Amino acid sequence: MVVRLDEAQLNLIFPAHIRIGPDLSILSVGPSLHRLMPGARPGVRLSDQFLIERPRGAVDFAAWVRARAPLQIRALTGPIFLRGLVLADEPGFLLCVSHVVSDMAGLEASGLRMTDFSEADSSLSAILSAGVQASMIAESRELMRDLATARDDALAASQAKSAFLANMSHEIRTPLNGVVGVVGALARTDLTPAQREMVQLVVTSGQTLERLLSDILDLSKVEAGQLGLESAPFCLSSAIEDAVRLMRVRADDKGLAFGLDLGPGAGAWVIGDVVRVKQVVSNLVSNAIKFTTEGRVDVTVSVRNTRGDDLEIAVEVRDTGIGFDAEARERMFQRFAQGDGSITRRFGGTGLGLAISQALAEAMGGEIRVSSVPGSGSHFALNLTLRRGDLESEIQGQSDGAPSWLDEVSAAGRALRILLVEDHPINQQVVRLILEGQGVEITTANDGLEAVNLFQPDSFDIILMDMQMPVMDGLKATRLIREREQVEALAPVPIAMLTANAMEEHRQAAQAAGADFHISKPLTPESLIMGIEATLAAVQRVG
Amino acid sequence: MYGMIHRAARDMVRSAGGDELWDRILLQSGLKDDEFVSALAYPDETTFRLIGAVAAEMNLSLEEALGQFGRYWITFAHASSYSPLMKMAGDDLFGFCENLDRMHASIKISLPDVDVPSFRVIETGDASIRIGYLSSRAGLEPFVIGLFEGLLDHFNQTGEVTCVGPIDQGIEFLIQIKG
Numbered sequence: 001m002v003v004r005l006d007e008a009q010l011n012l013i014f015p016a017h018i019r020i021g022p023d024l025s026i027l028s029v030g031p032s033l034h035r036l037m038p039g040a041r042p043g044v045r046l047s048d049q050f051l052i053e054r055p056r057g058a059v060d061f062a063a064w065v066r067a068r069a070p071l072q073i074r075a076l077t078g079p080i081f082l083r084g085l086v087l088a089d090e091p092g093f094l095l096c097v098s099h100v101v102s103d104m105a106g107l108e109a110s111g112l113r114m115t116d117f118s119e120a121d122s123s124l125s126a127i128l129s130a131g132v133q134a135s136m137i138a139e140s141r142e143l144m145r146d147l148a149t150a151r152d153d154a155l156a157a158s159q160a161k162s163a164f165l166a167n168m169s170h171e172i173r174t175p176l177n178g179v180v181g182v183v184g185a186l187a188r189t190d191l192t193p194a195q196r197e198m199v200q201l202v203v204t205s206g207q208t209l210e211r212l213l214s215d216i217l218d219l220s221k222v223e224a225g226q227l228g229l230e231s232a233p234f235c236l237s238s239a240i241e242d243a244v245r246l247m248r249v250r251a252d253d254k255g256l257a258f259g260l261d262l263g264p265g266a267g268a269w270v271i272g273d274v275v276r277v278k279q280v281v282s283n284l285v286s287n288a289i290k291f292t293t294e295g296r297v298d299v300t301v302s303v304r305n306t307r308g309d310d311l312e313i314a315v316e317v318r319d320t321g322i323g324f325d326a327e328a329r330e331r332m333f334q335r336f337a338q339g340d341g342s343i344t345r346r347f348g349g350t351g352l353g354l355a356i357s358q359a360l361a362e363a364m365g366g367e368i369r370v371s372s373v374p375g376s377g378s379h380f381a382l383n384l385t386l387r388r389g390d391l392e393s394e395i396q397g398q399s400d401g402a403p404s405w406l407d408e409v410s411a412a413g414r415a416l417r418i419l420l421v422e423d424h425p426i427n428q429q430v431v432r433l434i435l436e437g438q439g440v441e442i443t444t445a446n447d448g449l450e451a452v453n454l455f456q457p458d459s460f461d462i463i464l465m466d467m468q469m470p471v472m473d474g475l476k477a478t479r480l481i482r483e484r485e486q487v488e489a490l491a492p493v494p495i496a497m498l499t500a501n502a503m504e505e506h507r508q509a510a511q512a513a514g515a516d517f518h519i520s521k522p523l524t525p526e527s528l529i530m531g532i533e534a535t536l537a538a539v540q541r542v543g
Numbered sequence: 544m545y546g547m548i549h550r551a552a553r554d555m556v557r558s559a560g561g562d563e564l565w566d567r568i569l570l571q572s573g574l575k576d577d578e579f580v581s582a583l584a585y586p587d588e589t590t591f592r593l594i595g596a597v598a599a600e601m602n603l604s605l606e607e608a609l610g611q612f613g614r615y616w617i618t619f620a621h622a623s624s625y626s627p628l629m630k631m632a633g634d635d636l637f638g639f640c641e642n643l644d645r646m647h648a649s650i651k652i653s654l655p656d657v658d659v660p661s662f663r664v665i666e667t668g669d670a671s672i673r674i675g676y677l678s679s680r681a682g683l684e685p686f687v688i689g690l691f692e693g694l695l696d697h698f699n700q701t702g703e704v705t706c707v708g709p710i711d712q713g714i715e716f717l718i719q720i721k722g
């Protein structure tokens with residue numbers, strides 16, 4: 001049966017139909033399509049208004065009509081999309097479509113209304129739901145934007161808070177140092193026993209406050225992302241021995257046995273931040289001692305695995321202390337929360353130590369693992385992967401080019417005479433290794449006083465002076481040497497101050513004491529050689 | 544009801560009393576931010592709790608709050624991304640009312656859990672429309688009145704909307720245009 005529709009019926013049932021002739025030009029369009037696309041007029045070529053998406057490839061009109069495959073066309077401009085069956089009629093053929101509008105906003109201009117669609121035309125429903133969906137998408141976009149802004153704001157606020165904390169801790173430290181210093185002086189005066197006791201109380205309180213401040217400072221650095229990690233070679237076992245040296249005494253005082261087991265491979269040189277590694281280890285050991293009333297604390301250092309140049313290192317701390325349960329473990333690493341409020345009161349401390357240690361371990365690409373049975377002790381393990389740092393190859397690998405003083409000294413027919421003032425044997429070794437074969441002759445003094453005694457007119461070309469040393473520090477030694485040069489009208493010897501702290505105030509203190517240059521530790525071949533060159537140059541400029 | 548209704552209520556409160564008023568309403572109703580996602584359906588109880596809190600914090604009766612919300616919804620729908628839908632529904636009050644049912648019915652395609660009301664124009668006069676409203680929810684008559692008042696306003700007309708009472712199917716409303 002063939003149903004013939006007159007124009008009016010056709011327009012009512014298929015308000016978006018389109019009729020196309022054999023030359024692929026438009027013969028007529030339904031009323032709603034006409035409203036949507038005034039450009040799709042009779043006589044216009046189909047391809048001037050639409051992209052033919054299906055069937056794909058070149059359109060063979062006759063084959064297309066025979067196949068009766070669905071046609072899918074998309075307006076070249078605007079969000080209008082049509083798909084429907086191809087029905088042949090005379091003189092052209094008819095595409096009978098549902099039209100879909102993928103973006104309702106594009107309809108604004110068309111002036112199309114719901115009444116333009118027959119009651120039976122389901123394409124209206126599709127258009128309306130496209131509208132609802134578009135508004136949902138708009139909302140998701142808005143939500144994502146809000147979320148991003150909220151996150152940025154929260155981050156900025158948190159960073160501002162951390163920066164504030166860091167600043168405040170710094171600000172508080174200065175007056176606190178004053179208080180502690182003055183009280184220390186007061187303690188050395190004649191006091192009644194009662195006064196002495198009170199002064200002692202102020203001293204211990206001050207020390208507690210200092211520890212608290214440095215914890216907060218560390219934590220806020222971590223949170224503000226300002227934790228700069230050093231990367232320099234150090235000897236693993238010496239670092240751990242260093243870290244536990246003081247702790248051993250504390251364990252002794254408490255009557256606890258203390259064991260340090262340096263396993264195979266523990267003597268390796270590795271590359272990392274020795275100060276932070278030591279800080280984490282001594283924190284773990286200090287906690288173990290704090291929470292152990294009897295029994296022992298044991299530290300084991302082992303290289304678990306070697307992968308190429310990477311060493312998987314574990315520093316484990318076991319104790320026979322009070323231990324903790326799973327819930328306490330959850331809270332243990334939370335910043336500003338302690339396992340049990342009463343613990344702080346009983347054992348003291350800021351409760352930040354573990355949170356800081358964990359943050360430091362993570363910043364170094366490692367982790368801290370814990371396990372415990374309440375009442376029978378705990379087990380903490382610091383797991384780190386550090387690159388192997390063969391000290392000598394490290395140093396040779398890094399130095400490039402010959403130092404500038406080589407020509408001068410060879411012309412003078414003698415080596416550059418260096419007085420190295422440094423208390424730490426490993427650091428002495430580092431300097432020797434770096435400068436070996438660079439035309440230098442190194443004399444070593446173990447502290448400032450030795451240096452002052454060794455110093456004679458025209459005996460050295462340069463002095464490398466460590467700032468922090470026992471007996472006499474580098475600042476005092478530098479001042480004494482400069483005084484003697486003044487009194488005896490000697491040409492000033494170039495002095496470079498070596499400090500572990502790159503802070504501006506240290507730089508200024510070094511300069512005020514009479515140093516010509518400042519080299520920060522840990523030393524690298526570049527920093528040392530360039531530092532020496534710069535010190536020599538600075539003196540020449542002045543002289 | 545769907546979250547888009549909650550969002551409209553939030554918009555209304557914020558435009559009336561700012562974030563401060565809104566925070567009080569959140570507190571009072573116990574609603575959280577995730578109950579304002581347009582594309583999600585929430586239990587009616589949540590919607591009514593919200594409207595109850597709006598009434599309490601804005602010192603309105605429940606009826607007044609519903610009426611105000613109905614009027615606001617029309618402004619909101621026109622100013623938001625629903626504006627093409629509103630526009631398509633018609634250019635005058637009469638045409639719009641005729642299309643109200645089809646518009647809600649169509650929305651069901653994209654919001655499957657929606658329980659939209661049905662509208663049926665019973666009779667139109669020169670300056671009046673009698674319209675039937677059928678819903679599975681009870682007590683929303685003041686809201687419907689507010690909505691039609693909003694529509695009058697939107698088409699720049701003054702008039703009066705009254706709830707005539709129950710008919711064989713649903714509830715009849717009368718819109719009378721003046722001037």
Ligand code: HEM
Nearest residue numbers: 544545620625628629657658659660678679680683687690
């Ligand atoms: C673009 C405009 C509109 C959209 C997208 C829309 C959509 C909706 C939606 C999603 C619901 C909630 C149903 C549910 O969640 O179960 C609803 C309810 C309702 N709508 Fe609309 N609507 C629109 C305009 C209107 C207008 C102009 C009226 C005017 C009379 C109206 C009358 C109602 C009523 C009275 C309800 C309450 C539900 C009930 O009575 O059961 N809507 N609408």
